[in-house]
Amino acid sequence: xxxxxxxxxxxxxxxxxxxxxxxxxxxxxxxxxxxxxxxxxxxxxxxxxxxxxxxxxxxxxxxxxxxxxxxxxxxxxxxxxxxxxxxxxxxxxxxxxxxxxxxxxxxxxxxxxxxxxxxxxxxxxxxxxxxxxxxxxxxxxxxxxxxxxxxxxxxxxxxxxxxxxxxxxxxxxxxxxxxxxxxxxxxxxxxxxxxxxxxxxxxxxxxxxxxxxxxxxxxxxxxxxxxxxxxxxxxxxxxxxxxxxxxxxxxxxxxxxxxxxxxx
Amino acid sequence: xxxxxxxxxxxxxxxxxxxxxxxxxxxxxxxxxxxxxxxxxxxxxxxxxxxxxxxxxxxxxxxxxxxxxxxxxxxxxxxxxxxxxxxxxxxx
Numbered sequence: 001x002x003x004x005x006x007x008x009x010x011x012x013x014x015x016x017x018x019x020x021x022x023x024x025x026x027x028x029x030x031x032x033x034x035x036x037x038x039x040x041x042x043x044x045x046x047x048x049x050x051x052x053x054x055x056x057x058x059x060x061x062x063x064x065x066x067x068x069x070x071x072x073x074x075x076x077x078x079x080x081x082x083x084x085x086x087x088x089x090x091x092x093x094x095x096x097x098x099x100x101x102x103x104x105x106x107x108x109x110x111x112x113x114x115x116x117x118x119x120x121x122x123x124x125x126x127x128x129x130x131x132x133x134x135x136x137x138x139x140x141x142x143x144x145x146x147x148x149x150x151x152x153x154x155x156x157x158x159x160x161x162x163x164x165x166x167x168x169x170x171x172x173x174x175x176x177x178x179x180x181x182x183x184x185x186x187x188x189x190x191x192x193x194x195x196x197x198x199x200x201x202x203x204x205x206x207x208x209x210x211x212x213x214x215x216x217x218x219x220x221x222x223x224x225x226x227x228x229x230x231x232x233x234x235x236x237x238x239x240x241x242x243x244x245x246x247x248x249x250x251x252x253x254x255x256x257x258x259x260x261x262x263x264x
Numbered sequence: 265x266x267x268x269x270x271x272x273x274x275x276x277x278x279x280x281x282x283x284x285x286x287x288x289x290x291x292x293x294x295x296x297x298x299x300x301x302x303x304x305x306x307x308x309x310x311x312x313x314x315x316x317x318x319x320x321x322x323x324x325x326x327x328x329x330x331x332x333x334x335x336x337x338x339x340x341x342x343x344x345x346x347x348x349x350x351x352x353x354x355x356x
Contacts, residue, residue, distance in 0.1 A: 146284050146291070153292050182279020189285050193292065 002033075002110040005117050005237075006135035006164070010151030012122030014143045015172040018208060018218075019230075020119040021049045023139075025217040026234035027115050028083035035074065035084040035113045037106075039131035040121035041096060044088035050077060051215020052085055061089035064101040070108055079216075084113070094126045099133035106134025115237075124158055132159065138167035139199060144174055144185045153194055168199035170233065175204045176247035180255055187244075200233035202226050203247060290335070297330050297337040304328060311341065320346040 007020045017040075024036040038046035041061065047053040058073035063086070077083040086109070089096060109116045120131035132138065138159050142152040152169070159167050171190055178184035191198055205226035211218040219234070221227040228245060235242045248256055308328045315321055322344040331340040 146288050149288055150291055150295065154295060157296070179281075182281050184279075185281045185284055185288075189281065193285070193288055 002112075002114040002116055003137060004106045004110055004135045005115065005137045005139060006039075006120055006132050007117060007139045007141060008120035008128065008131060008155055008159070009122065009141040009148070010124060010155040011142075011148045014141050014148050015202070016122075016141050017045045017049050017119050018212065019139070019141050019170060019172065019202070020046060020117055022217045022219040022227075022230040023234060023237065024083055024115070024117050025050075025077075025080050026219040026230050027237070028077070028080035029220060030234065030238070031082065032115055033082045033113045034115045034117065035086055035109050037086045037109070037116060037118045038088035039102070039118050040127065041088045041130075042090065042093045043121065044090050046085060046119050047075075047087045048215065049212060050085060050217070052077060052087075053215075056087045059087045059089040060105070061092045061096045064097050064105060070105075094121070094130065097130050099129050102130045102133040104134075124155065128155075128158075132162055132164060135164060138164045139170055140167045140194075140196070141170045141172055142190065142194075143172050144179075144190060149185070149190055149193060156194060156196060167196055169194060169196050170200050170202065171198070172202045173204045174201050174247075176251055177255060179247075180251060180258070198244075199236055200229055201244060202229045202233075293337050294332060297332065304330070311343075315343060319343075319348055322346050 007016050007023070009016050017038075020036055024034045027034045036046055036050070037060065038044050039060070040046075044059075047056060052075050055075050058068040060073065062068045063070050063073045073086055075085045075087065077085065106116055106118070116134075118131050118135060121127035140152050140155055140159070142148045156167055159165075169191070171187060174187070175184055179186045187198065187201055203225050205218070205224055207221055207224040208218050208226050211221065211224075217230075218224050218227040219230040225245075232242045232245060251258075308326065311328065312321070312323060312326060325342075325344045327340075327342040329340055331338045
């Protein structure tokens with residue numbers, strides 16, 4: 001019996017889909033059976049992030065409406081043994097699925113997979129309610145910006161109201177240099193404000209854009225800083241207490257020098 | 265030039281993150297204070313229960329609301345007193 005984890009954020013564009021893809025691929029790399037569910041109906045993206053856009057035959061709405069069997073709609077990612085995608089419908093809207101149907105679907109999926117990871121749409125409307133309906137755990141993604149943290153706060157409140165307690169936080173797109181010079185909120189600032197547990201920190205990394213361009217995930221890029229951050233998150237999901245990575249490498253020579261003399 | 269040096273030597277203090285954090289803190293106080301009327305009603309009833317142990321108040325004119333100003337959010341209660349009970353007098 002697997003577990004259902006929803007990835008959500010409130011604000012759009014903070015990296016929900018990228019995080020979903022990388023966490024899923026990372027879990028699969030370690031031999032786990034994973035299905036990623038794109039709950040952003042009408043604006044599907046998880047398929048292109050994973051480079052599986054040409055392999056879609058049926059989608060989530062086809063399953064809930066009984067046009068096909070669940071197994072027919074699942075796309076197997078050939079690069080990662082054990083990784084599957086249930087794509088969203090592109091031509092329907094969010095009202096095509098109800099929270100009740102999502103709960104049922106997630107229930108079926110967790111019989112088949114160890115991890116069911118649901119990529120939530122932005123916002124807090126029906127699409128969000130659908131995405132969290134079948135979930136037992138939640139990961140909230142934010143970036144170190146006022147608007148994103150504010151929306152994360154709102155979403156944490158809604159998750160707790162829905163009895164999805166103890167959501168875990170991922171801070172995406174952290175720029176260590178900006179943090180060092182005091183032009184970006186640091187992790188402690190954000191945790192202090194949101195008061196939830198930290199699951200991980202992803203540094204800003206050009207490699208994410210490069211990988212996304214190719215329809216690949218960054219988690220298997222050994223030399224990518226963001227990839228390492230995602231691998232650490234995966235270990236923490238599996239219960240390993242991996243320490244937060246140091247961002248020293250990102251600071252450059254002068255940044256490290258300043259740290260050394262106690263200025264950063 | 266000076267500000268550059270100040271930032272170089274002044275650690276994080278000179279940066280814009282403090283502005284971000286302070287603005288966030290305020291906006292969240294406002295966001296989190298958007299209490300539902302039902303909650304306010306329950307709160308009002310509970311308040312009344314406790315206060316009535318000590319003071320006889322005018323229930324119909326009792327007002328409880330969330331007051332927002334630029335820098336703070338407060339729970340403001342206006343509770344007209346009819347008279348003090350003996351117990352309260354003896355405690356005083």
